[in-house]
Structures are given as structure tokens and as C-alpha cells.
Amino acid sequence: MGSSTLGSLLRFLSPYKREIAVFLVALLLTAGITLSIGQGLRLLIDGGFAEQSQDNLNMGVLFIIGMAILMATGTYVRFYLISWLGERVSADIRTAVFNHVISLHPAFFETNRSGDIMSRLTSDTTLLQSIIGSSMSIALRSGISSFGALIMLLATNFKLSLIVLAAVPAILVPILYFGRRVRNLSRQSQDSIASVGSYAGEVIQQIKIVQSFTQESFEKA
Numbered sequence: 001m002g003s004s005t006l007g008s009l010l011r012f013l014s015p016y017k018r019e020i021a022v023f024l025v026a027l028l029l030t031a032g033i034t035l036s037i038g039q040g041l042r043l044l045i046d047g048g049f050a051e052q053s054q055d056n057l058n059m060g061v062l063f064i065i066g067m068a069i070l071m072a073t074g075t076y077v078r079f080y081l082i083s084w085l086g087e088r089v090s091a092d093i094r095t096a097v098f099n100h101v102i103s104l105h106p107a108f109f110e111t112n113r114s115g116d117i118m119s120r121l122t123s124d125t126t127l128l129q130s131i132i133g134s135s136m137s138i139a140l141r142s143g144i145s146s147f148g149a150l151i152m153l154l155a156t157n158f159k160l161s162l163i164v165l166a167a168v169p170a171i172l173v174p175i176l177y178f179g180r181r182v183r184n185l186s187r188q189s190q191d192s193i194a195s196v197g198s199y200a201g202e203v204i205q206q207i208k209i210v211q212s213f214t215q216e217s218f219e220k221a
Contacts, residue, residue, distance in 0.1 A: 009128075012089045012096075019081050026078040027137070031144040033071045035152060040064040078137065086133025094125045115201035123193050 013020065044060030101117060109117075153161045203210060210216060 009089075009132075012092050013085070015092075016085055016088065019085060023078055023081040023085070023137075026074045026081065027140055028144065030071055030074040030078060031141055031148060033067050033074065034145055035148045037064070037067060040067060078141075082137040083133045086129045086131075089132050090125045090129035093128060094121055097121055097125070113202065115197045115199065116195070118201065119193055119197040123197070 040060055040063040043056060043063060098121060
């Protein structure tokens, strides 16, 4: 996603600053809880079972239960808000595109098929809804969790952290390579969907002419 595209997307997200703020709080909460679960397990195993301490055992169990409740609450809030944002932003984009299209010069409609325009209004905005309502949340959560895990790893064992970091380039190179390929394939897929939608729309719109000349078999091919 280019900087200009990201800037345009942020313009549509700006009216929902309050919802985004609550979403980010829930995101940070769930990421922090995910990283702290290990501390609860350490308290449960090392302090409870290993030391045969009933107090530590009870504290560890209560800690894990409390974290699970907070995790469930934060996940619900995060999922609800990001899904709501995806719906609202995609609707706003669809409205803005429609308002822009109907104000264009008639020459535009001479060189662009109606099916292509309809595809941009429907399938493309639906894809944006999926990106905002799902992919963006997963990417942010993974990034924050990875950063937090790296900080904890550095604080726990610096040498082991260096070994892990040495393996990062070997992981990132395939991700970047296949990421570009997937992006290109996704663009081709959207263009193909637009072409198919345009073709089907034109055939259905002129179905009486097609049937009058008995060209059903040709159109099927």
C-alpha cells in the first residue's frame, strides 16, 4: 500500500478517532496479556508446584483466570470495533466513489464499461472492508506482540536474543518475496473480477438482443 493510498485511507478513518483510540487500548491490553500469560504459568509451576506452596498455587490460578477474563473482554471489544470500522469506512468510501463517478464527464463513461465501475463500487470496497476489519487488526496485533516478545527476550537472555535476531533475515526475505507476488496476484484477481462483472452485466442488460439472435451458446463460450 503506497503512501498516497494510505493517506487517502487515513482521511476516511479520521472521523472515527474515538473508536480507533478504544480499539488501540483494547489491542495493547490483549497483546500485553498474551505476553504476561507466561509469568502466570511460571508463578503456577515454579512457585506453586515446585515449592509446594498453596498460596502461590492459588495466586497463579487466580492470575491466569483474571488474565483470561481480561483477554476475552479485550478481544471482544477489539474485534467488534475493528469490524464496525471496516463496515463504516467501506460504506463511506463507496459513497465517496459513487458521488465522484456521477460527477465525471460523459466521455469517461464512453471509455469505461459500466460493469467495471460497478465492480469498483462493490468488490473493491468489500476488499477494503476485509483489510480494515481483519487484516489490519491482525497485522497490528502481531507487530505489537512481536515487539513486546523481543523486549522480554532481550531482558531475559541477551545471547539467545542475538541468535533469534540472526535468523530474522532468513524469515523476512521469503515473506517479502511472496508478499509482492501475492499483491500482484490480488491486483490481477480484482481486475479479472471487474472484467467478468462487466461482461456479465452487459450480457444480462442486453439479454433480449442476445436471445433474439440466438447467441446464447456464443455468450456461454
